[in-house]
Amino acid sequence: MKKKKKIQPNSLWALPSAGLLLLLTIAPLAMLLLFSFMNRNMFAGQPWPGWTMGNITRMMASGTFWDLLLRSLRTGLIVTVICIAAAYPAAWAMAKVVPEKRRGMCMILVILPFFTSQLLLIYAMMNLIQTGGLLMTALNAIGIPAKSFLYTNAATVLVLVYEYLPYMILCLYSSIEGIGDNLIHASLILGANKVRTFTHIVFPMSAPGLLSGILLVFVPVVGSFVEPGLVGGSNGMMVGSLINSQYKDNLNMGYGAVLSCVLLIVLCVIMAIISFATKKAQQSIGGDV
Amino acid sequence: MSKGFNWAMRICLWIVLLFMYIPIIAIIGMSFNKTSYGMFPYVFTTQWYRVLATTSNLPAACWLSIKFSALVAVAALIIGTMTSFGLQYFSPKMAKRFNFVMQLPIIIPWLVTSISILLLFTFMGSGRSYPVMFLGNLIVVLPYVVMLVNNRFVEMDRTPEAAARLLGAGPMRVFCDVTLPGIMPGILAGGMMALIVCFNNFVLQYYLSPVAVDTLPVTVFTRIKSGYQADLNALSAIIILIAVIIVVIMTRLGYSGGSLFGMSSGSGKQKGD
Numbered sequence: 053m054k055k056k057k058k059i060q061p062n063s064l065w066a067l068p069s070a071g072l073l074l075l076l077t078i079a080p081l082a083m084l085l086l087f088s089f090m091n092r093n094m095f096a097g098q099p100w101p102g103w104t105m106g107n108i109t110r111m112m113a114s115g116t117f118w119d120l121l122l123r124s125l126r127t128g129l130i131v132t133v134i135c136i137a138a139a140y141p142a143a144w145a146m147a148k149v150v151p152e153k154r155r156g157m158c159m160i161l162v163i164l165p166f167f168t169s170q171l172l173l174i175y176a177m178m179n180l181i182q183t184g185g186l187l188m189t190a191l192n193a194i195g196i197p198a199k200s201f202l203y204t205n206a207a208t209v210l211v212l213v214y215e216y217l218p219y220m221i222l223c224l225y226s227s228i229e230g231i232g233d234n235l236i237h238a239s240l241i242l243g244a245n246k247v248r249t250f251t252h253i254v255f256p257m258s259a260p261g262l263l264s265g266i267l268l269v270f271v272p273v274v275g276s277f278v279e280p281g282l283v284g285g286s287n288g289m290m291v292g293s294l295i296n297s298q299y300k301d302n303l304n305m306g307y308g309a310v311l312s313c314v315l316l317i318v319l320c321v322i323m324a325i326i327s328f329a330t331k332k333a334q335q336s337i338g339g340d341v
Numbered sequence: 342m343s344k345g346f347n348w349a350m351r352i353c354l355w356i357v358l359l360f361m362y363i364p365i366i367a368i369i370g371m372s373f374n375k376t377s378y379g380m381f382p383y384v385f386t387t388q389w390y391r392v393l394a395t396t397s398n399l400p401a402a403c404w405l406s407i408k409f410s411a412l413v414a415v416a417a418l419i420i421g422t423m424t425s426f427g428l429q430y431f432s433p434k435m436a437k438r439f440n441f442v443m444q445l446p447i448i449i450p451w452l453v454t455s456i457s458i459l460l461l462f463t464f465m466g467s468g469r470s471y472p473v474m475f476l477g478n479l480i481v482v483l484p485y486v487v488m489l490v491n492n493r494f495v496e497m498d499r500t501p502e503a504a505a506r507l508l509g510a511g512p513m514r515v516f517c518d519v520t521l522p523g524i525m526p527g528i529l530a531g532g533m534m535a536l537i538v539c540f541n542n543f544v545l546q547y548y549l550s551p552v553a554v555d556t557l558p559v560t561v562f563t564r565i566k567s568g569y570q571a572d573l574n575a576l577s578a579i580i581i582l583i584a585v586i587i588v589v590i591m592t593r594l595g596y597s598g599g600s601l602f603g604m605s606s607g608s609g610k611q612k613g614d
Contacts, residue, residue, distance in 0.1 A: 066427030066439065069420050069483060076480035077445050080457030087460050141353035149347045160588050161358055167584035169541045171561040172577045176364035179371060186367045246346065267448065275450025278543060282565055292452050299456060309460060312453045
């Protein structure tokens with residue numbers, strides 16, 4: 053062991069949160085691994101249950117789990133793509149089109165939903181699209197015989213987009229705002245069309261924001277269980293619902309722990325790939341920015 | 342950019358804002374509607390606000406959530422500010438590593454975080470309880486505080502601190518009179534963020550709250566599942582109103598949405614142009 057540098061005494065102020073992180077992030081993750089190999093449930097006061105590989109073999113053999121995982125990833129992909137598609141123009145308009153005086157107002161409007169509860173947002177959307185709700189009544193009134201799509205997968209996607217769109221807009225906005233107007237003008241004047249300007253300037257320069265946007269949208273969407281449970285109907289289960297039911301209904305902690313571990317690993321791998329791909333795209337298209 | 346293109350972008354923004362606000366406006370409208378499921382025909386009434394004020398269990402849950410979130414936010418502020426202060430004295434490499442671990446509670450899905458914390462405390466023999474719920478919520482909001490206060494440290498001019506020290510002020514005096522005022526905006530924004538994230542954190546409270554104690558998010562969840570009553574609409578309307586007030590105040594104080602997420606240095610500074 054070689055000592056790198058003398059530790060500054062002031063850095064010890066970070067000690068309490070280092071302890072908290074150890075206790076509440078690292079140790080619980082270790083616990084997740086430990087419980088994956090555990091035979092039965094363990095509640096306070098019960099004896100040590102003993103080891104097993106059963107949870108893992110059960111997970112490997114379970115068609116339901118892999119189906120639900122795939123479906124969650126697909127939902128995550130759909131929601132993220134919709135969010136990106138909607139957020140790019142909106143963020144662009146906020147950063148570059150709307151006059152500076154009204155930019156603050158737009159910002160207020162975008163962040164306001166964060167300050168209301170997510171559950172209230174879900175509830176508001178359910179209320180709107182339910183049978184006999186405002187949307188269906190309005191559609192019927194103008195002669196479109198529409199049936200409510202509440203309790204379908206489409207409703208899950210809609211609610212998730214509704215919840216997570218502001219994150220994507222804010223992430224992209226803060227990146228796009230940093231792109232100099234002159235740079236875009238120069239590109240256009242020098243003969244690049246809009247598509248080329250987008251792929252060569254706007255995209256590479258907003259890639260960091262896009263990446264954090266994807267992180268803030270994709271990960272929670274794949275892990276969601278509240279939304280599919282409330283608006284997805286009986287066929288709307290996602291992998292989060294399955295994990296949740298291991299704790300709330302079946303009381304099978306070990307199996308739930310295995311599923312959580314796998315979900316976490318899959319998410320890590322996907323995020324690593326996305327982050328790598330974005331960096332590569334950024335380099336190959338825009339050079340070193 | 343050409344005019345047409347700009348208008349297209351502007352229209353996209355309007356559509357997005359409409360999409361975001363139609364449900365919210367609808368729920369406010371429905372809170373004055375007589376039928377309890379938010380359906381038609383529309384008959385104006387204020388009865389749901391009366392229900393909310395008298396028989397409903399929502400205000401109690403709301404009050405519990407406010408007290409609890411305030412407690413968590415204060416703790417997160419103290420620990421978070423200490424952490425950011427300490428982080429300034431880390432070597433860059435160590436700071437980067439520390440920040441990565443710090444971000445984990447935000448990156449890991451809350452479902453997994455809650456489950457793993459529940460497992461740990463089940464293992465240690467305590468299970469669901471107020472202290473566990475407190476710790477769980479604390480670790481999730483702490484990164485926001487550290488991030489926002491950190492940003493202030495980075496932006497701030499640190500030479501006045503050195504000057505104060507040279508002029509003979511003790512370390513405590515330097516911190517209280519020079520450092521603290523400098524990072525105050527970060528602390529305020531961090532506290533706000535901590536309060537809000539904790540107030541709305543359904544998943545952690547669903548898993549870690551003591552048995553039969555329902556915070557507001559948990560109560561709302563139960564309500565939605567088991568056929569809701571329109572006093573929920575009334576509460577939504579009130580919460581949205583409070584949110585509007587808070588956001589307007591914060592924006593007046595100079596926080597932009599970006600600075601809340603620690604990504605932009607606020608609307609005051611603009612790069613490029």
